[in-house]
Amino acid sequence: MRFLLTEDQRDLRDGVRGLLARRFDTAALRAAADAPRLDRALWRELGAAGFFALRLPEREGGVGLGLPETVLAFEEVGRVLLPGPLVATHLAAGGVPGAATGETVVTTVLGGLVEWLAEADVVTGDAEDAVPLRSLDPLTPVHRVGAAATGARGSAVARVSAGSASGSPPALSVPRGDGVDGAAAVPPATGSTGADPVAVLLTAAEQLGTAGRTCELAVQHARTREQFGRAIGSFQAVKHLCAGMLVRTEVARAAVYAAAVTAGPADIAAARLLADEAAVRGARDCLQVHGGMGFTWESEVHLHLKRAWVRARRCGGDAESQELLAADLLT
Numbered sequence: 001m002r003f004l005l006t007e008d009q010r011d012l013r014d015g016v017r018g019l020l021a022r023r024f025d026t027a028a029l030r031a032a033a034d035a036p037r038l039d040r041a042l043w044r045e046l047g048a049a050g051f052f053a054l055r056l057p058e059r060e061g062g063v064g065l066g067l068p069e070t071v072l073a074f075e076e077v078g079r080v081l082l083p084g085p086l087v088a089t090h091l092a093a094g095g096v097p098g099a100a101t102g103e104t105v106v107t108t109v110l111g112g113l114v115e116w117l118a119e120a121d122v123v124t125g126d127a128e129d130a131v132p133l134r135s136l137d138p139l140t141p142v143h144r145v146g147a148a149a150t151g152a153r154g155s156a157v158a159r160v161s162a163g164s165a166s167g168s169p170p171a172l173s174v175p176r177g178d179g180v181d182g183a184a185a186v187p188p189a190t191g192s193t194g195a196d197p198v199a200v201l202l203t204a205a206e207q208l209g210t211a212g213r214t215c216e217l218a219v220q221h222a223r224t225r226e227q228f229g230r231a232i233g234s235f236q237a238v239k240h241l242c243a244g245m246l247v248r249t250e251v252a253r254a255a256v257y258a259a260a261v262t263a264g265p266a267d268i269a270a271a272r273l274l275a276d277e278a279a280v281r282g283a284r285d286c287l288q289v290h291g292g293m294g295f296t297w298e299s300e301v302h303l304h305l306k307r308a309w310v311r312a313r314r315c316g317g318d319a320e321s322q323e324l325l326a327a328d329l330l331t
Helices: 007-023 026-034 040-048 067-080 086-092 147-152 197-224 236-262 265-295 301-311 314-330
Strands: 106-110 113-115 122-124 131-133 142-144
Touching (some): 067 236, 197 314
């Protein structure tokens, strides 16, 4: 299937990319990693640009666009690793006052996890007994919600204070294994989340952004880094790594874009699985191309890998998407 963006869609994508290039460059990314705090001014600027209200009808003050356009915008924020509960705030636009304009930061409980709880103005679901975790991703503060709270969570919106999260953060082990399987940056989700398919798809779009960015970074480095008097991109092993990254990214892109058009639960589940794999494996391969340089704090490659690990556990993780896809194939 071939997807050609319309002129308006290209303009939207370029507009979001331009805004982020001005307001969240490499220096801002490193500053956010050193001190994970939400930039409220940038959040409001995104709201003023219509980012959170993309799917809100014009009669309600929104932009009036559809899911395909929203996916393009979230792919761009995934490329730059923009921190914050973007998906939750977008989904709350029109239901929570101030969410559409970026005045209110909204987070939610998904699969026993809640991101950016201390920074949020509003949380959807019960996060009363949330415990802070030392997430491997410095850009995403994560809390775990106990089984009692996750079993009773509902759709009601409740205000929470920064002091509602208590308890000592348990230690986390460094993920191991290939692909998404061994990469649990946070503890496994508790039970089935029944996650909003739109939240799953927008998470996949963010993963697609990371896959595309790490592929670009690997190719750029392979072209400029020299060993034995030759660019490392001329070596077959490096070529294979970059080619594999590109193939996974483009396959995931086709799946994510198709799911944005059909909005089918099975299509979204398949897109999520492919995007998770493209993001996690792509970031790992990008690290391989960079060698030791990719692990340095000055590099953004390791940040992409850590964020991909955390996103892969959002909305029930890959297990729920696998079960949904399997059930659809058996019917």
